[in-house]
Structures are given as structure tokens and as C-alpha cells.
Ligand code: PEP
């Protein structure tokens with residue numbers, strides 16, 4: 001394993017601290033590797049006719065090389081980080097898309113250089129997905145960026161990952177999940193970036209891999225130099241450059257405490273999740289893939305509190321048919337049986353699956369979640385039928401996203417009854433009492449929750465969106481990341497009201513936003529009366545530890 005480059009003239013520079021968003025826990029010290037994400041550099045935009053055959057060959061070689069790199073990283077991922085492999089497989093699918101190859105070749109034949117042709121084609125695809133701005137689809141836009149950078153790097157024989165070594169902390173404008181996987185292999189200690197949201201793939205992955213990270217530090221690549229000594233505090237979102245001896249020893253102590261804390265989480269899976277006073281707090285899991293379920297079970301999750309069904313679309317590149325959906329939902333439900341499996345209807349926005357819908361200026365405020373589903377009843381009915389069919393194990397619950405008025409619930413229940421009647425006629429068995437609930441993730445539903453009581457069996461607070469809509473700040477826009485504050489007191493105040501109202505009405509209430517996965521939020525959430533949370537599987541031990549140590553509820 002290569003060693004980090006020698007520390008350069010540290011003593012000339014005084015200690016400086018920079019603040020960002022804490023994306024993944026941990027306190028690490030290492031040597032900075034600054035990557036400016038300008039791996040491609042300048043390139044020739046156009047070529048002459050006689051260069052075309054060589055340019056086509058150069059493109060083919062770059063595809064082969066990139067595919068080999070993806071295959072390598074996917075095989076490592078399947079063994080060591082299974083939850084990540086489906087994201088990487090998506091990259092591989094984008095890379096090998098024959099239509100994309102054809103358009104790039106066409107551009108080269110028109111006299112574009114390979115770099116220029118790749119840039120144009122990938123950028124066009126990216127813009128298409130960006131227009132939708134739905135979180136799922138915008139994630140896909142980033143995927144196009146990652147794959148095109150990979151291809152462009154292969155053309156130039158350069159990659160970010162090659163520059164990283166043991167004990168280093170990467171400082172970059174942005175980082176791809178593929179880079180993170182490679183960093184992990186190379187014992188890199190963590191990373192800090194300028195760009196990225198708490199709900200981005202890179203942040204989610206760094207948490208899954210327990211790799212310390214801080215994101216959203218303004219202009220950090222120009223404030224740190226390769227070779228600087230760095231302390232990265234992923235618990236508080238702080239990066240310290242050239243720490244003094246005093247700071248170093250303070251952080252060393254905190255790092256030891258952090259390591260002891262992590263070691264203490266190891267054997268928690270089989271302990272009951274209850275506070276010192278004996279209140280049971282149900283921890284269920286947020287699931288995007290089957291491998292997430294294995295991890296959830298291993299960590300002692302009590303069921304699935306949120307199955308993000310739209311991840312199937314991202315994985316297949318299309319909406320799966322009824323049979324494929326039934327199979328997926330049934331497999332998930334059986335895997336966690338007898339615990340419950342809460343399937344959320346597709347939370348997608350205006351996109352290529354929504355032919356006929358207008359392009360939107362503000363997609364987060366537009367046709368997403370239930371609004372999309374009620375406009376595309378064909379898609380919605382197929383999904384409802386699949387969920388009803390999968391419910392025969394009697395541990396399935398149905399949940400709706402993005403509700404803002406009761407009529408959306410009433411319309412869905414009418415569709416649900418229609419589907420049940422059809423399935424009765426077709427002779428299918430299902431759970432006649434399939435529990436029905438909604439996400440509370442808009443101020444409109446949060447402030448008027450009592451109107452929903454007679455229609456719903458349960459509720460789940462989606463703080464990722466609720467925060468975005470309360471604070472009027474886009475959850476995936478790094479330029480307002482400081483305003484999008486998941487710990488904002490108003491968010492907690494509203495959670496408190498929702499929990500109180502639900503408890504008085506005797507309705508189940510859970511919280512499945514990222515907030516529930518932050519140990520610093522646990523005591524406050526419990527003090528508000530919350531007794532059900534659903535979180536990402538790797539976060540379960542840390543939160544359970546906080547619950548077991550709680551002495552107040
Ligand atoms: C939420 O909004 O808090 C939530 C859990 O849903 P998603 O992150 O999938 O939008």
C-alpha cells in the first residue's frame with residue numbers, strides 16, 4: 001500500500017478551521033490530497049477527416065477500459081459492500097448503452113473530438129434528468145456525470161482514485177461513489193468536498209462504509225494544499241488544517257473516545273431497543289435494495305419502515321411490470337416476516353416515464369409522488385395491484401408519498417378498492433386489512449393531520465422533504481445547504497405537534513427521514529414522544545445505543 005506524500009512545511013502555516021455539513025461520523029487525522037477535479041484539462045474540440053478512424057478507436061478503447069474498471073469495482077463491491085453494487089451496476093449500464101455509443105460515434109464522424117462528443121452527449125442526457133429535479137431523477141443526472149468523467153479520464157489515462165494513498169484525506173470539489181469505493185480499498189481515511197447534499201449517493205455511501213466525511217465546505221480545494229496535516233471531524237462537520245499541538249492532542253483524545261464508542265456498538269443487534277426507564281422504541285429500516293434488508297436484519301431492525309419502491313425504476317431503467325413488482329415486494333416482505341414491510345408507492349416526478357406531462361420550472365413543487373400517480377392511474381393501479389398481491393403474507397403496509405390534501409387519499413382508496421375487486425374476480429388471495437398510511441412530508445398534511453385520521457391507519461414523518469418545504473430550501477441544492485437545516489427548531493416543533501396529535505387519536509406515528517439516523521437528534525425525538533423510527537440499516541447500532549442510554553422517557 002503506498003504511503004501518503006511527506007508533509008510539506010506544515011509549520012509555516014497557522015491552524016485554520018472550516019465548517020461544512022457533517023455527512024458521515026468519525027474523527028480522523030491524515031495528510032491532505034487536494035484534487036481539483038480538472039483531470040481532463042483542455043482538449044481539442046474538433047478533428048480533421050483523416051483523424052476520424054483513430055478517434056473512433058480511441059473512444060472504443062476508453063469504453064473497454066472504463067467497463068473493466070467498473071467490473072473490477074463492482075466485483076469488490078459485491079463481496080465487501082453489497083449495498084453499493086446496484087448503484088455501480090447502474091453506471092455500467094449507462095456506460096454500455098448502445099444508443100449513447102451510436103450518438104457519440106456519429107458526432108465523432110461529424111468532426112468532433114472524442115472528448116467533445118462524450119461531453120455533448122452526456123451533458124444532453126444529464127440536462128434531461130436535471131429538468132425533472134425529482135430527487136431520484138436528479139441522482140440519475142449525477143450518474144451521467146460520474147460515467148462521463150470516468151470515460152473522459154480513461155481517454156486521458158487519469159483518475160482521481162490513482163492519486164489517493166494510505167492515511168490520506170481527500171479534499172475535492174466533488175467525489176463519485178466509485179472513487180469512494182476505491183478510497184476505502186486504499187485505506188484513505190475520509191474526504192471533504194465543496195459540493196454534495198446529505199441525501200446524495202456519496203453521502204449515503206460514506207455513511208454505509210463508515211468513512212468520515214464532511215461536505216459543502218465552500219472553496220475548500222483552494223484553502224488546503226496537498227501535504228497539509230488535516231483533522232476531519234465528521235461528527236461536527238469541521239475540517240482543521242495544520243492543527244497546533246494542543247488541537248492535535250484534544251482531537252486525539254476525542255478520536256480514541258470515538259473508536260471506543262464504535263467498538264461498543266458491535267454486540268447491540270440482539271439487545272432490545274428500550275430506554276433505561278423501559279420504554280420500547282421500535283427501530284425499523286429504510287430500504288432501497290434486497291441487500292439493505294440483509295443488513296437491516298443483521299443489525300436487529302424490527303421490520304421495514306420505508307421501502308422506497310421507486311428504486312426499482314432507477315435500477316431497471318423503467319417501471320417494472322406487475323409480475324416483477326409482485327416478486328420484488330413479496331421477496332422483501334418474506335425476508336422480514338413476521339415483521340412488517342411498509343411499501344411506499346412510487347415517489348417519482350415529471351420524467352420520461354410520464355409522457356404527456358408538462359416540463360416543470362419547479363419540479364419539487366410540481367407533479368411528484370401522489371400527484372404523479374393520480375395523473376398516471378395506469379402506473380398507479382399496476383403498483384397497487386402488485387402491493388395487494390404481495391400482501392398475502394399479512395405483514396405488508398401501503399404508504400403514500402407527498403400528500404397535501406385529503407382528496408388524494410380518498411381517490412387512492414377508491415382505486416385500491418377497485419383493484420381489490422378485480423383481484424377478487426381473478427381469484428387472488430390478499431390481506432383484506434392491508435394497513436394504509438401516508439407520509440407526512442408537507443406542511444399542508446402536517447398542520448391538518450386530524451383530517452386524515454379517519455382515512456389512515458398510520459403516519460410516517462418524512463423530515464427530508466418536510467424540512468425542504470418548511471424552510472423553502474431545495475434539499476439537493478448545495479447553494480442553500482446552510483438553510484436546509486435538518487436540526488431547525490421549527491422542524492422539531494412540528495414533529496412534536498404531529499406526534500402528540502397522533503397519539504391522542506390512537507394512530508401509529510413513525511419518523512423515517514434522515515434526521516432519525518443522527519444520534520444527536522435521538523434524545524430530543526424521544527422527548528417529543530416518538531416511539532417508532534425508521535433509519536438506514538448501518539445506523540441502527542448507533543441509534544440503539546443512544547436509546548439504551550436514554551434515562552428520561
Ligand atoms: C423524507 O422525505 O423524509 C423521506 C423519508 O422520503 P425521501 O427521502 O425518499 O423523499
Ligand code: MG
Pocket residue numbers: 401441462464465
Ligand atoms: Mg420524501
